[in-house]
Amino acid sequence: MAKNAKKAKGTSSPEVAEETKTVNETEAVEEPTKAKKKAESSKKDAKSEKKPNFFVRVFRKAKDWCHDMRVELKKVHWPTRKELLKNCLVVLVCILAVGVCIWVFDALAAAIIRALVNLFQG
Numbered sequence: 001m002a003k004n005a006k007k008a009k010g011t012s013s014p015e016v017a018e019e020t021k022t023v024n025e026t027e028a029v030e031e032p033t034k035a036k037k038k039a040e041s042s043k044k045d046a047k048s049e050k051k052p053n054f055f056v057r058v059f060r061k062a063k064d065w066c067h068d069m070r071v072e073l074k075k076v077h078w079p080t081r082k083e084l085l086k087n088c089l090v091v092l093v094c095i096l097a098v099g100v101c102i103w104v105f106d107a108l109a110a111a112i113i114r115a116l117v118n119l120f121q122g
Contacts, residue, residue, distance in 0.1 A: 051057070079087065 052060075
């Protein structure tokens with residue numbers, strides 16, 4: 001039982017030493033293969049860094065733009081018919097009020113200019 005306890009704790013034993021040695025050897029073997037894989041992938045990346053042709057880039061940009069627009073439009077709070085009519089009425093009233101103000105100031109400016117011209121013409 002004491003031997004089993006020592007093995008469980010990871011103390012020196014021939015079986016544990018062999019397992020450790022085997023693990024270290026496999027790690028040593030894996031490291032060069034990882035380095036080779038990284039070198040190969042960097043070569044592939046260098047080849048894939050070449051720009052796609054003009055039409056492919058334009059098509060991708062247009063596709064991305066359409067996708068982004070669609071996503072944003074899903075986030076929009078669309079007004080109900082009642083809200084839309086109410087807002088349209090407010091806009092029409094404001095347009096009418098600004099138009100009346102411009103008309104009044106134009107008529108006033110025209111009257112002042114006519115009065116000044118008549119005053120100096122005599």
